[in-house]
Amino acid sequence: MDDRDLLAEQFEAQRGHLKAVAYRMLGSSSEADDAVQEAWLRLHRSDASAIENLGGWLTTVVARVSLDMLRSRKSRREESLDEPAVAPAVASTQHAVDPEKEALLADSVGLALLVVLDRLAPAERLAFVLHDMFAVPFEEIAEIVGRSPDATRQLASRARRRVQGADAAPGGNLDEQRKLVNAFLGALRAGDFEGLVAVLDPDISVRADAIAALAGVSAEVRGAEYWARQALTTARGARFARVALVNGTVGVVIAPRGKLFRVLSFAFADGKIAQIDVVADPARLSELDLAVLETPGT
Secondary structure, three states: OOHHHHHHHHHHHHHHHHHHHHHHHHOOHHHHHHHHHHHHHHHHHOOHHHOOOHHHHHHHHHHHHHHHHHHHOOOOOOOOOOOOOOOOOOOOOOOOOOHHHHHHHHHHHOHHHHHHHOOOOHHHHHHHHHHHHHOOOHHHHHHHHOOOHHHHHHHHHHHHHHHHOOOOOOHHHHHHHHHHHHHHHHHHHHOOHHHHHHOEEEEEEEEEOHHHHHOOOOOEEEOHHHHHHHHHHOOHHHHHEEEEEEOOEEEEEEOHHHOOOEEEEEEEEOOEEEEEEEEOOHHHHHHOOEEOOOOOOO
């Protein structure tokens, strides 16, 4: 085996880890593949014999590439159509996006987490992902983001507070709300009319904003049975729905492939869901305070 083949073998051994880092940074399988491929190209152009820790070096490269890609999103929202050149020792990872595989990948990471990560500033996201998810020391992260270790630690801390929802409601209330919302989602997914009505206040009010109403949803509906019948005929997005904290209380985010599409915020009364607000307007979505609700089965 010559040096090029050995290098390719060593790179392939790291590919799964590098894809995991890039995907959590970018929230897109195809972009994560691009970042990993760029790491291979840079390795192919480097003096590999001078690299003491190949895994650490590659992780740093993927993190830098992902950070640049995140920052570019502010000025460039469309996906690049350029296909990067591929060195001969490793086959190209370019392929058409498979929606089903993308959805499974997003679900394995956590749809709600991807939604919240997408709201962080690029440097915050990098600091949180590398340190909290992959245990990279702050000293190494600091070199990537161009800040001191203390400032980098503050980035991760700020991101952690946003991810975990520092201003959430008291734990007891959250437990009760979570049980109701989990039962609500379970009934929607199963097409269980009686189960859905059971968690709703008989006089529930369900309001949808103007963007949601464009999809054929009524702007306002009252009554548990009436709304439940309507909801069960239009619940195709329920499989993309996950429990999350919405403005400090338990709600639902609907995020196909980790991209925020709808938010359901709830009001609770007497152990029932008394009001639902369906938010689809991008401007309103951006104003919501979303956080991950870390509980089994959500």
